[in-house]
Amino acid sequence: MSDLLAGAGSAGGHSLDFSGAQQTTVILLCALTALISHLALAVFNDGVRPFMLDFIQGRSTRSATTAVSFGLSAGFIFGLGAPMALSTGVLNPWLLFLPTDVLGLLSPKRWLAPLLGGAWGAVVVFGLGGANKVAHDLPVDFLTAMQQMSTPILFLFTLFPVLAISRQFGRLRGGIAGVVELALVVLTMKLWPDVFAGAPAMAVGVVMLIGFATAKDVRQRRAERAEAAEREQEEKAQQEADEARAEAGAVAGVGAGAGAGGADAKTAAAAADADAKATATPATATAKAGTAASAAPDSRTVSEAELEDPMRSLFSASATRLRRHLPLFMLLGAGVCLLAQMHVFGGGEATSFLIAKGDHAGAAQVDFYRVFGFIPLIATTALASGAYAIAGFTFVYPIGYLLPNPWLAVLAGAAVFAVEVLALSWIGRMLGRLPSVRDSSEHLRSAISESLWLAILFGSLLAANTMGGGLGILIVGGLYLLNEATGRVVVRMAAAPAAVLVGGVLLNLLYWLDLFTPVKS
Amino acid sequence: MTRILTGGIGKAQVAEELGGLGIDGLEVAVSSDMEAAMRLRAGQADYYLGTCHTGAGASLGVLLGVLGSGVCHTFGRSVPSEAEVTELLESGRKVFGFGVDQITDTTPVIARAIAAHTR
Numbered sequence: 001m002s003d004l005l006a007g008a009g010s011a012g013g014h015s016l017d018f019s020g021a022q023q024t025t026v027i028l029l030c031a032l033t034a035l036i037s038h039l040a041l042a043v044f045n046d047g048v049r050p051f052m053l054d055f056i057q058g059r060s061t062r063s064a065t066t067a068v069s070f071g072l073s074a075g076f077i078f079g080l081g082a083p084m085a086l087s088t089g090v091l092n093p094w095l096l097f098l099p100t101d102v103l104g105l106l107s108p109k110r111w112l113a114p115l116l117g118g119a120w121g122a123v124v125v126f127g128l129g130g131a132n133k134v135a136h137d138l139p140v141d142f143l144t145a146m147q148q149m150s151t152p153i154l155f156l157f158t159l160f161p162v163l164a165i166s167r168q169f170g171r172l173r174g175g176i177a178g179v180v181e182l183a184l185v186v187l188t189m190k191l192w193p194d195v196f197a198g199a200p201a202m203a204v205g206v207v208m209l210i211g212f213a214t215a216k217d218v219r220q221r222r223a224e225r226a227e228a229a230e231r232e233q234e235e236k237a238q239q240e241a242d243e244a245r246a247e248a249g250a251v252a253g254v255g256a257g258a259g260a261g262g263a264d265a266k267t268a269a270a271a272a273d274a275d276a277k278a279t280a281t282p283a284t285a286t287a288k289a290g291t292a293a294s295a296a297p298d299s300r301t302v303s304e305a306e307l308e309d310p311m312r313s314l315f316s317a318s319a320t321r322l323r324r325h326l327p328l329f330m331l332l333g334a335g336v337c338l339l340a341q342m343h344v345f346g347g348g349e350a351t352s353f354l355i356a357k358g359d360h361a362g363a364a365q366v367d368f369y370r371v372f373g374f375i376p377l378i379a380t381t382a383l384a385s386g387a388y389a390i391a392g393f394t395f396v397y398p399i400g401y402l403l404p405n406p407w408l409a410v411l412a413g414a415a416v417f418a419v420e421v422l423a424l425s426w427i428g429r430m431l432g433r434l435p436s437v438r439d440s441s442e443h444l445r446s447a448i449s450e451s452l453w454l455a456i457l458f459g460s461l462l463a464a465n466t467m468g469g470g471l472g473i474l475i476v477g478g479l480y481l482l483n484e485a486t487g488r489v490v491v492r493m494a495a496a497p498a499a500v501l502v503g504g505v506l507l508n509l510l511y512w513l514d515l516f517t518p519v520k521s
Numbered sequence: 522m523t524r525i526l527t528g529g530i531g532k533a534q535v536a537e538e539l540g541g542l543g544i545d546g547l548e549v550a551v552s553s554d555m556e557a558a559m560r561l562r563a564g565q566a567d568y569y570l571g572t573c574h575t576g577a578g579a580s581l582g583v584l585l586g587v588l589g590s591g592v593c594h595t596f597g598r599s600v601p602s603e604a605e606v607t608e609l610l611e612s613g614r615k616v617f618g619f620g621v622d623q624i625t626d627t628t629p630v631i632a633r634a635i636a637a638h639t640r
Contacts, residue, residue: 046573047574050585311583385582442528442532446621491598493574
């Protein structure tokens with residue numbers, strides 16, 4: 001893994017040469033994912049899943065759902081999936097599974113879905129290799145230049161737990177996590193030069209975040225229990241006051257009955273007084289209970305019972321629907337895991353670069369941490385909509401990268417998906433009880449995109465410098481800024497790599513026009 | 522007081538953005554999708570602003586399921602106009618999703634429309 005630290009320049013030249021087995025796997029898997037999308041059992045785009053509920057329940061048409069799916073996916077296919085695949089020579093889920101989402105939903109007939117999906121798979125494996133080869137043979141080889149992105153991506157990605165901790169738990173803990181991570185990176189470089197320096201730091205950062213979140217949830221539950229106990233006590237006090245009042249009333253009645261007895265008049269007055277007091281006490285008690293009751297909904301958490309009722313019925317219906325199709329999901333898991341095992345596929349933004357360099361252990365690690373940011377998102381959208389994710393919780397990616405042979409990958413992928421689908425409603429229940437952990441996952445995803453945004457932008461400028469020097473930086477940086485200024489036509493994350501591709505083509509045109517001499521020939 | 526909850530991956534930034542606008546009568550709280558769904562259902566909050574990459578998935582998933590598509594709307598990654606938001610508010614929408622990279626542009630538009638609508 002030490003070559004990873006040496007910079008990426010040497011790692012270029014990876015080209016897309018798929019073996020027959022790999023081509024078949026991609027085509028069959030795309031056919032399967034399109035069929036599953038057609039059946040509305042799973043889609044890859046997390047954004048489309050919520051719309052599947054209306055479709056499944058017949059409140060929305062196939063064409064309307066297809067339009068939503070295309071609208072939400074197109075930018076990611078052309079802006080993220082295609083440039084990433086072209087620059088790394090490694091397939092990715094945006095390029096494979098977002099189009100099959102659309103094609104599957106688009107198909108009016110069931111048999112058409114796998115045909116269209118398979119056709120897309122064929123276009124990718126045959127077309128991409130060609131495009132990749134052509135691009136590498138150009139005078140300005142911008143694909144090799146794009147390998148420059150890997151170093152900033154890997155090192156900045158290391159910091160994502162620190163960002164998440166800072167956003168969720170404030171500056172102090174964020175600062176501590178930052179210092180700990182930095183110390184670990186330095187230590188790792190000194191002591192284990194063969195290990196990717198960010199690996200232990202990232203692991204410790206993620207553990208710290210989960211620790212903080214769990215501790216917060218436990219504290220909160222304890223506080224809630226204490227509050228409930230207090231309320232119980234208040235109710236008890238009220239009950240006692242009620243009893244006292246009833247007793248006093250009885251005494252007062254007796255006193256009044258005694259009537260003229262002068263000696264008793266005092267007792268009666270005292271009893272009346274007691275009565276008044278007793279009435280006053282429950283009144284305050286009620287008022288107090290009233291404030292407690294009205295304060296409770298305003299406090300940050302909603303009580304568990306409240307949270308569970310309507311959500312539980314929605315969630316359990318979805319979980320049952322998915323469980324009914326368990327064998328199909330196991331087949332899907334087997335396919336995705338097999339694809340990951342073939343080392344022609346990277347599951348995350350950072351992973352494609354690592355797979356391209358053959359660092360499968362590093363890729364597995366990066367995708368494994370990424371999973372924590374996505375479990376709650378995928379679980380809740382799946383349970384709310386009744387449609388699962390094409391790659392599940394994405395655990396099959398890291399498992400696939402690490403497994404030594406395809407048969408094991410098929411078995412493991414099927415097993416992992418079976419466990420995931422069966423555990424879905426349990427996970428949903430757990431997530432309902434752990435608001436801070438859910439919170440953490442959102443901050444994690446936010447931190448992942450924040451760190452990757454800077455890394456990809458910086459890496460793209462490095463690539464621009466490699467392929468075209470100052471002119472390259474001007475074109476790529478300029479296109480990025482232009483995209484920002486015009487309301488981000490291209491997703492921000494994908495804008496810079498897309499700009500490198502456009503810049504690369506432009507520089508080649510300038511070369512043919514004799515207006516530009518490549519930096520390195 | 523109009524109570525707005527924020528959720529999704531940009532929830533902290535959206536809350537910051539809303540706070541920085543200085544609009545009177547808006548009470549903003551950082552929330553999560555599940556909690557927000559329940560609080561809107563119980564009438565303990567009025568609006569929800571969710572963010573994610575597509576502007577539609579993570580931000581709206583649970584809310585669509587619990588509250589129904591009638592009160593939810595996604596702007597995706599586009600920036601809406603105030604008139605567009607006002608129209609949606611008038612048709613009863615309470616839950617809005619938008620792209621995380623459009624927070625600084627979209628949040629003020631929605632906030633102003635909500636403030637004008639509830640005044």
